[in-house]
Amino acid sequence: MDWGVNESLTLDVVAERPCLWTDRRIGPGRLPFAGPSCDTASHMGMTLTLGLTGGLLALAVFAGWRGARPPNPHKGPRLVPWRFIMLACAAGLVPLLGHLVQMLGLTGAGP
Helix, strand or coil, X not given: CCCCCCHHHHHHHHHCCCXXXXXXXXXXXXXXXXXXXXXXXXXXXXXXXXXXXXXXXXXXXXXXXXXXXXXXXXXXXXXXXXXXXXXXXXHHHHHHHHHHHHHHCCCCCCC
């Protein structure tokens, strides 16, 4: 019974690992439209990765400093959520640091 499904195309699409936004296309794909290919190198170079990591780290440190200051009731309530900004920057640093470790080729394996 033919259900109208191209078996080889379906297996090719389903069996591949998910493509990330950091992936770029290296060669022509098998599908009729241009889609991301997972056999790729990263779009993010060392300069961009280090710049984003440094910027997020600086913002996290600044927001942590501002969030740790004692409240001043004479000025009124704080209108900027500095502690949340610090946590958001720290959460953004985790994948960037992982990407940096991958780019440097560092592994946790022993000699």
